[in-house]
Amino acid sequence: MARLTILEHREIAENMMWLAFSAPQDLRYTPGQFLHIRVTDGVDHLLRRPISLCYVQGEGGAKSQAIAVAYRVGGKGTELLRKKKVGEELDVLGPLGNGFTLHEGDRHALLVGGGIGVPPMVELAEQLTQQGTKVTSIIGFQSANVAILQEELSRYGEVLVATNDGSLGLQGFVTDYMTEELLATADRFYACGPTPMLRAVQAKMDGKVEGYLSLEERMGCGIGACMACVTSCRMDDGSVGYKKVCKDGPVFSAPKVVFA
Amino acid sequence: MTVRDVDMSVRIGPITMKNPVTTASGCFGFGKEFADFYDLSVLGSITVKATTIEPRLGNPTPRVAETPGGMLNAIGLQNPGVELVIAQELPHLRRYEIPVFVNVAGTTVEDYVDVTKRLMDSEDVDAVEVNISCPNVKCGGIQFGTDPLQAAQVTEAIKRVSRVPVIVKLSPNVTDIVAMAKAVEAAGADAISMINTLVGMSIDLNKRRPLIANGVGGLSGPAVKPVAVRMTYQVAQAVSIPIIGMGGIMTAEDAIEFIMAGATAVAVGTANFVNPLACPEIIEGIRQYCLDHGIASIRDLQGAAWKELA
Numbered sequence: 086m087a088r089l090t091i092l093e094h095r096e097i098a099e100n101m102m103w104l105a106f107s108a109p110q111d112l113r114y115t116p117g118q119f120l121h122i123r124v125t126d127g128v129d130h131l132l133r134r135p136i137s138l139c140y141v142q143g144e145g146g147a148k149s150q151a152i153a154v155a156y157r158v159g160g161k162g163t164e165l166l167r168k169k170k171v172g173e174e175l176d177v178l179g180p181l182g183n184g185f186t187l188h189e190g191d192r193h194a195l196l197v198g199g200g201i202g203v204p205p206m207v208e209l210a211e212q213l214t215q216q217g218t219k220v221t222s223i224i225g226f227q228s229a230n231v232a233i234l235q236e237e238l239s240r241y242g243e244v245l246v247a248t249n250d251g252s253l254g255l256q257g258f259v260t261d262y263m264t265e266e267l268l269a270t271a272d273r274f275y276a277c278g279p280t281p282m283l284r285a286v287q288a289k290m291d292g293k294v295e296g297y298l299s300l301e302e303r304m305g306c307g308i309g310a311c312m313a314c315v316t317s318c319r320m321d322d323g324s325v326g327y328k329k330v331c332k333d334g335p336v337f338s339a340p341k342v343v344f345a
Numbered sequence: 346m347t348v349r350d351v352d353m354s355v356r357i358g359p360i361t362m363k364n365p366v367t368t369a370s371g372c373f374g375f376g377k378e379f380a381d382f383y384d385l386s387v388l389g390s391i392t393v394k395a396t397t398i399e400p401r402l403g404n405p406t407p408r409v410a411e412t413p414g415g416m417l418n419a420i421g422l423q424n425p426g427v428e429l430v431i432a433q434e435l436p437h438l439r440r441y442e443i444p445v446f447v448n449v450a451g452t453t454v455e456d457y458v459d460v461t462k463r464l465m466d467s468e469d470v471d472a473v474e475v476n477i478s479c480p481n482v483k484c485g486g487i488q489f490g491t492d493p494l495q496a497a498q499v500t501e502a503i504k505r506v507s508r509v510p511v512i513v514k515l516s517p518n519v520t521d522i523v524a525m526a527k528a529v530e531a532a533g534a535d536a537i538s539m540i541n542t543l544v545g546m547s548i549d550l551n552k553r554r555p556l557i558a559n560g561v562g563g564l565s566g567p568a569v570k571p572v573a574v575r576m577t578y579q580v581a582q583a584v585s586i587p588i589i590g591m592g593g594i595m596t597a598e599d600a601i602e603f604i605m606a607g608a609t610a611v612a613v614g615t616a617n618f619v620n621p622l623a624c625p626e627i628i629e630g631i632r633q634y635c636l637d638h639g640i641a642s643i644r645d646l647q648g649a650a651w652k653e654l655a
Contacts (some may be wrong), residue, residue, distance in 0.1 A: 086382075086621065123619070128567045128595065131619055132411045162411070178621070303407045305418070306618035308381070310374035312394075312423045313409040327402060327423065332378070 088174040092151050099230045101201070102167055105142075105153040106175055112152065114138055116209035117184030117277070117299050117336045120154060121307035123176040124166040134162055135304050135331070137277070138180055139204035140211070140237070155204040155233055181307050182335050185209055185297055189216055191272040195294070196222040196238070197259050197286055199278025203234050205299060209275055210241035221245065221271075223262045225282065229253035260285045268293050275299075276339075284344045296339045302330040309333075317343040351635040352642040353628075355389070355609050357587050358510040358535035360444050360471060362389035362610055365643055366600065366628045369591050369614030370395055370448035370474060370514070371420065375434040376441075382621040387628060390444040392538075392612060393434065395476050397450050398459050400426035405558040410547045415566025415593065416615060417545050419559035422450050427463045435469035444471040446512065454502050462506045472509050475500065475534075478516030478541035490516035490541070493528035500532035510535035512589065515580075517572060518544050526580040538589035538612060539580065540573045566615040567593040574606045581607020581648055595623070597630025604643065605650040 093105035121133040136154045143150040158167050169175065185205075194213050196206040203224050210220045220242040226232045229252035238244045245262045246254030255261060259282060268289075274296030276286045283298050290296055305311035309332030318328040319341045328334065328341075353364035367390040368376075375393045376385055385391060403423030410417045424430065430447070438445050447470045451457040457475065464470045477489035477496055489495045496513070503511050513529040515522060517540040526537055542563025547556040555561070573592025581588055590608025593615065594600050600611045616623035635643060 128414050130411060131414065131566055131615070132409075132416060133619065303409055305409045305416070306378070306621075308378045308621060310378040311372065311409070311418070311618055312374075312403065312420045313406075313418065315403070315406060315408070315423070 086176070086178045089152075089177050091169055091171050091173050091175060093153070094169060094171055097155065098233045100158040101155060101231055101233050102158060103153065103155050104166075105151045106177070108141065108143065108150060108152045109177070112141070112180075114141060114180040115184030116212055117205050117275075117297075118180035118182050119307075119335060120152070121178040121181055121304075122166070124162045126176065130162045130165060132305060133178060133307060134166065135181075135307055137205040137299075138208060139234075140207045155201070157201045178307060182331055183333065185275050185299070185336050187212055187216060187218075188273060191218045193219045193221070193271050195267070195271045195274040195296075196220055197274060197276035197278070197282075198222065198224045199259060199282040200226055200231070202276075202278030202282070202299065202301075203238075205277050206275070207234055207237050210238055214241045218272075221267075223247070223259045225249075225259040225278070226253065258282070258285065260289050263289050274339075280344065283342070287339050287342065287344070290339060297336050298339045298342050299336045300330050300334050300342065304331050307331045317345065319343055348636055348639050348641050351632050351640065352644070353632060353635075355587075355644060357472070357512070357589065357610060360390070360510060362444060364389040364628050365604065365610040365631070366624055367392050367446065367589060367610060367612045368617065368624060369612040370446075370476065372614035372617045375430070376438055379617065379621055379624075383625050384441070385438070386441040386443055387625050388441070388443050389610060389628070390446055390471070391438060391441070392446040392448060392474055393430075393438075394424055395422050395448040395450040396424050396427050396430045396460060396464075397422060398427055398456050398463070400424065400429070407556060407558055410556040410562065412545070412547055412564065412566075413568060415564055415568035416618075417547055417557055417562035417564055418542070419557045419562035421559065427460050431464065431467045431469070435467060439469055445469055446472045446474050448474045448476050448514070449503070450476040454499050457499055458502050458506055461503050465506065465508055470509055472512055472535075473503065473507055474512040474514050474538055475503055476514050476541075478514050478518075490525070491519050493524050496525055497528045497532035500529045500534050504533040512536040512538050514541055515539040516541050517569075517576060517592075522576045523579050523583045526584050530584045530586050534586060536587045536589060536609075537580065537584065538591065540569070540576055540592045543569055543572065565593065567595055569593050570599060570602075574602055577603055577608050578606040578650060582651055594627065595619075597627050597634055600627050600631055601634055601646060604646045605648070607648040607651065609647055
């Protein structure tokens with residue numbers, strides 16, 4: 086837990102904000118982890134907001150200079166967060182949770198992001214590229230006015246864009262890009278986005294490409310104590326039970342996730 | 346008056362807590378998560394999540410919703426069942442050398458008795474806290490929490506099988522909480538903890554449905570504090586057993602308010618979700634308050650809001 090100074094804060098698409106702050110000391114992180122951020126010091130909006138880590142500037146540990154997230158303004162809490170100015174401090178807990186697992190030796194990975202699920206793909210692309218894995222990003226949005234991070238991801242490899250209304254890229258869904266030919270070239274996939282997208286991606290990849298899903302759920306504590314953010318998962322013994330999105334996740338091995 | 350050191354210790358029946366702060370059941374899991382943030386041995390005691398005879402999956406999600414100055418929750422007593430709690434969750438707490446209070450829940454008197462009996466086989470339980478007030482489970486014990494006669498029956502039944510002190514956790518969702526408190530005291534309760542959450546609801550305007558999947562949830566956080574302080578103030582004057590006061594404690598000042606209302610100890614709940622270091626900060630804050638105000642023992646403040654000046 087730390088009070089971190091805001092370095093950058095700006096709108097990058099309609100109601101989509103880019104927020105960078107000073108890195109906490111001895112930062113350790115994996116892509117896919119989240120930061121649990123207080124939007125106000127008062128008691129009006131008590132609970133922290135879990136926001137995925139998007140990008141870390143620097144080399145990690147003491148060498149990290151800045152940590153960035155992107156979030157969508159979707160309610161009163163994030164509306165308060167939007168008002169925070171450069172130079173102000175934020176109360177940040179984390180990075181928390183289990184992030185994406187990188188596999189050395191993977192030649193090609195598909196990074197699949199939908200809407201506000203796109204941000205974690207940036208740091209993931211950075212790290213995959215560093216270890217020599219080629220990345221192809223497939224990202225989807227409602228429409229062009231809420232599209233984010235296309236340029237950032239294009240630094241690492243090809244970016245395929247889909248929008249529901251066709252205002253940017255292909256009209257349709259991220260899964261429309263997932264041809265047999267493309268899947269045949271992939272060693273791994275990583276996906277984060279709304280539940281319908283994750284369900285579709287899980288079905289598309291089943292038996293063809295191994296990978297990971299990053300889930301979202303309304304959270305309380307963010308550290309595994311309150312049991313608010315559970316999700317149905319296939320357990321090691323084959324039974325279906327609850328796992329905690331904040332602590333066991335937010336990233337899960339794709340076949341383990343059981344969608345309702 | 347200058348005070349060099351503060352006696353922070355309090356007694357809950359035969360149990361000595363080295364300071365008056367425990368954790369509110371359901372807000373601290375079984376402690377493991379918070380042990381990553383600080384040494385739990387600084388706590389006055391630890392009160393762990395409710396335990397039932399069988400494992401419980403709990404309610405569907407969403408299970409929480411933020412509300413003005415607080416939150417609603419309907420977890421639904423998710424827990425691995427008493428056997429696993431005894432085998433896997435409680436033993437690691439012994440190393441902190443603080444009293445461990447285990448919250449017990451059930452649907453029938455027999456459930457409560459069975460869980461308690463099973464817990465008595467464990468050396469890791471210093472008190473049981475009887476949850477007769479969970480609002481989030483059908484027949485989750487709430488019926489025992491709203492009827493003085495049933496509250497007394499379940500208290501008596503647990504007292505018969507428990508060799509450790511029995512703390513009864515009261516629901517605020519009653520007409521007369523003093524009647525409830527008197528009933529459990531007469532039935533042999535060693536202490537009272539109060540209050541559990543207030544039943545509430547929040548509606549999603551887009552879906553036109555309750556925001557929480559369970560419909561209703563328990564309201565906690567600063568929003569409920571005045572209700573909890575008032576109830577503590579009333580009950581403390583009507584019973585002679587100690588009270589563990591709780592409901593929206595975020596700061597040391599909040600904790601002292603409960604103690605002045607008549608609580609012997611306090612429990613920190615929702616604050617743990619916002620600030621994992623809430624408990625140690627509150628303990629230190631209480632000590633500092635006493636130093637600043639020349640108070641030699643925290644017990645001197647107990648009931649100060651209504652006790653006659655000496």
